[in-house]
Amino acid sequence: MEIFKKFSMLLVMVVFSLAMLNCTKEGPAGPAGKDGAAGKDGADGKDGNATCGVCHSDNADAVNLIFAQYELSQxxxxxxxxxxxxxISCGGCHTGDGFREAVKMGVDDPSSVATEAINCKTCHKIHVNYDETDWAMRHEGPVKLRKTGFDFDQKVANTCVRCHQARTYNDVAGADTTFITTGSTTYTRYGPHYATAANVMAMKGLYHFEGPENIPTNNIHGNLEKGCASCHMGSLSTNPSVGGHSFKMTPAQMTQIDECKTCHPTGDFTAGTKAKEIAAMIAEMREIVVEKGWVDLSSAPSEYFAQSKEGNYMTKQQVEATLNYFYISRDRSNGAHNPRYVYAIAKNTLEFLKTQ
Incomplete structure (x- = not known):
């Protein structure tokens, strides 16, 4: 009997619950009401022609100067x-679309494109949002140098660092002698390639020989507010061949670029930097490595390690001294990028070469 009562109560509760669910079910929707009043119009956007005219018009004086400067640039x-x-293997630095693809992928070289010349949209995000954000740099943040893995920060000039650095190569092992190249079977273009400015600025990748000069550990130009751009893209002037997007620098131009003339008011680059001595040491190093048969001047488009001939071996230190010659000569600043460091590297390397 007790079980029957409990069962009856449970049955009543179930029926009651179902009834409540049925009572709370939503009925069919009624007819739609009338549309509400229209909201206020938003602010007018920029006229399409006005947006384009920021760069593409006779009145865009600042941008037209940039175009003129770039026309004169290398x-x-x-x-x-x-x-x-x-x-493709060259496209990461030598083509516009290759550079963009490599930056987007976060790698050094592209995987599929290398067909476009270097232009505005190589370095800037042109024609993306059609406003001032299109002038932002494609690469932001420090760059990991290919040769050493060092994270080098040149502020707004980090886009420059991506390409103006040594490419990677394997260091010579510690054996007493090595055959650098053997005819067509070994790569004669061993070394840092042509653009070594970032390595010289960062003091990474070059080889330190003992000698009369102590190797500095800091760069006098290491704290420039805009890195490379502080000098090479100094304040715009009315001269398209100076600074800006010409990227051109000579001692005479230092008096015209605000970022330089504070320290170099007369354009006298030689004072305190021994630029003429550095240039002379580079020339003397070149004579030695060519006379030794280590460097071939007939290589196109520039000098590289010579193809080895029977018995023409190089020691590890001889290879590294020759690489130092490549680093500081292909920096092409005669020490301007890092005066004291380049002077010490050149002096000590030359002293070693004279003993060979």
Whole structure:
């Protein structure tokens, strides 16, 4: 009997619950009401022609000066694209679309494109949002140097560092002698390639020989507010061949660029930096490595390690001294990028070469 009562109560509760659920079910929707009043119009956007005219008009004086400067730059007039167009392995620095793809992928070289000349949208995000954000740099943040893995920060000039650095290569092992190249079977273009400015600025990748000079551990130009751009893209002037997007620098131009003339008011670059001595040491190093048969001047488009001949071996230190010659000569500043460091490297390396 007790069980029957409990069962009856449970049954009543179930029926009651079902009834409540049925009572709370939503009925069919009623007819839609009338539309509400229209909201206020938003602010008018910029006229399309006005947006384009920021860069593409006769009145865009600042941008037109940038165009004129770039026309005179080696990025525009040099052989970097003519010589390497279509080469995927070169495209990360020598083509515009290759550079963009490599930056997007976070790698050094592209995987599929290398067909476009270097232009505005190589370095900037042109025609993305069609406003001032399109002028942002494609690469931001420190750059990991290919040769050493060092994270080098040149502020707004980090886009420059991606390409103006030594490419990677394997260091010579510690054996007493090595055959650098053997005919066509070994790569004669061993070494840092052509653009070594970032390595010289960062003091990474070069080889330190003992000698009369102590190797400095800091760069007098290491704290420039805008890195490379502080000098090479100094304040705009009315002269398209100076600073800005010409990227051009000579001692005479230091008096015209605000970022330089504070320290170099007379344009006298030689004072305190021994630039003429550095240039002379580079020339003397070149004579030695060529006379020794280590460097071939007939290599196109520039000098490289010579193809080895029977018995023409190089020691590890001889290879490294020759690489130092490549680093500081291909920096192409005669020490301006890092005066005291380059002087010490050149002096000690030359003293070693004279003993060979």
């Amino acid at each position: 990025h525009n007039r040099g052989v970097v694209f003519d010589y390497t167009a279509g080469r």
